[in-house]
Amino acid sequence: MNHAIASLSWPEVSARRMERSSLSAPSPQAGSAEIVSALCGAHAQVLSAAELAVALRIEGATRSDVRTDLWDRRQVVKTYGPRGTVHLLTTADLPMWIGAFSSIPQSPSPFPKDVRMTEDQTEQVVAAIGKSLESAELTIDELTDAVVEATGPWAGDLVMEAFQGKWPRWRQAMTLAAHRGVLCFAPNRGRKVTYTNPLRYLSGISPLDGPTAQARLVQKYLHAYGPATPQNFAQWLNAPRGWAGNLFRSLAGEIQEVDFEGTTAWINAGDTTAPADTPRGLRLLPYFDAYVVAAQPRSLLYPGRAAERALTPSGQAGNYPVLMVDGTVAGVWHQRRSGRRIHVTVEPLKPLSAAQLAELDEQVERVATVLEGKPELTIGTVSVGGHA
Template identity: 35%
Template sequence: MNSLTWDQVHARRLARHHLVKPVSGDLRKPVRDVCGVQSQVAAAAELAIGSRVKDATQEQVRAELYDKKRLVKTYSLRGTLHVHAADELALWMAAMRWKPYWRAKDSWHAHHGLTAKQGEAFVDAVREALDGECLTREELAREVSGHVGAWAKDKLASNWGELLRPVAYLGVLCFGPVRGAKVTYVRPDRWAGLKTEVKDQPDPEESAMEIVRRYLRAYGPATHQDLARWFALRPPEAREALESLGDEIAQVEVEGRKAYVLAADEGRWPSDPSCVRLLPQYEAYVLGSGPKEVVVPKDTAARVFEHGRGRYEGAVAHQIMLVDGVVSGMWERRERGGKVEIKLESFVKLDSGQTKELEKEVERVGRFYGAEATLSTGKLVGKKR
């Protein structure tokens, strides 16, 4: 059994996330490699992608989503909005249908309080409503309820979109361009020419196991508890998923903690995690990497808890400074007078080399938004909630 340090683990995770050396060109590669980018805050997802691609701009990311349509936003991991590479959408939707309630006798219909007949009628109504159309939630609710009954309008109007998730997993719906302040929905086949419906999706179990492999590649070493939290599984289900990979995985020990990696990766461990990055809310690296106390140290977690939504969601609720793979500060951005003003609260003292890296990061964030960026430091002020 290999014995590793956390520095080695941070170094490889940073490399796999393209945070040490951003990729050139294809914006889909980092999205694939980090297993999708959480997008409940659209601007955060845009910056997360841009942070991993050399010289990327916000306009380029948006063009990939809404003009070239090579990236697509939909419901995915943990039932949360994610951006995925469009050509992998069927894989991800199939993997989401591997969840236990989809395999149960009554499938997703009963899980959402519907009969099988209601569920099938609902999906058919969404498919018809989005045939060549781009609809807001209100427009979609009106069209669908006109076909299946008023009950559908209430469920679709819910901010949680409880019935939008299963329809997305069935490959019938994804997100279209924003219309004013409102999101819109489209059909993947009509929007981007994608074959994503169930008949065109790969096997759910095989798809889920492929996602588990990708998770280990990007976030390993990982325990079954880490996987359960990330994939929204019960711990026994996550353990079973890991065990099903057999000799494809190997156990390692990281400073006393036993976890799993892909066997093919067992001997590939860089030693230097040097990296200072300014990253957005809901950053994939933080969401997927465990254990949390190693990525977000106790003192940092306490400060995060005091500030805004950190009390409820932890460090992922904030824009963060990542130093050598560890959350080491929070930052805020304001656009004023044609400039991007960045205010940073650092929880650590940066050496001269790290300070230079930070300055480059500030410049990079400015370029992403097409403006000059300035940096100030001090404690961030936010309301306790």
């Protein structure tokens, strides 16, 4: 006997996701850790953008609050997260992330044969990184010395192509070391980046086993960004599609199929509710905001000209800060700091009404408050290109 599956429309899904991402309204009680956990991580390649993304979602918060939770209270960790890119993750979620990352099939090495390390060398390097950072905060040069001393001169061979010159061979294992839970960022020492071992902050808590961690990650992802397909999940993680498909099949009973605008997608079992109201209002989201990177399908989130203006030619999201209107991308924006002055330029793709212009003023004021500056708004063309 065939049972009709639940159906969710784009306005319903958009409203669900925005509410769960604290974009419908800033949360009056959440802290940085709760927001970062709800987002399944905040992209932090540009740390100031991550600070803005998190603080905008918390009533009255500023970038200083996020920094305190990151560097002083250690409730948030800066490390290599989904897609191997720098993210803020919560310390409490690290056992899940480490367990999941450690059990996702590894992609083939992108490096030439003469640059690659053997499996044994890679394991030696990861162990040396973890041991060297056990009770220390080291710069990249100090960590290089420690790894080479523990493993051998081969680890220090300058063979990796870098922005200006070459990096030592061992550095190709940094993301793996982070995903194994033995490397994360520590506070800068002056202008120098430092690293430490996040296990220092876990008080003896062990990572979850692979299957448990993977199941929990799927459930968190679907809560935030469902309905979604295994392919969406694989793209978000930069993991093999076949593996993601098998993982979703293994969770039968814990997740369920729904009809989402004519396609089959998945949500957590029983999680079919949606807010009564469709999304309303303006939001300014920074570079690589988790919402615009993870929410699919992009054809609905970036309708019409928004795709041309706010996505890269290859369809990548996040490279431009975006103006969202009523739940969809409707423009781009840019901010430039000059002392205390925050110069904000917003380029809407359609003319804004008087009420929308008033709300835009409020949003720009909020951005400036988070960044601890004074706002200055210009509505016009954003001439700055996308972030690499």
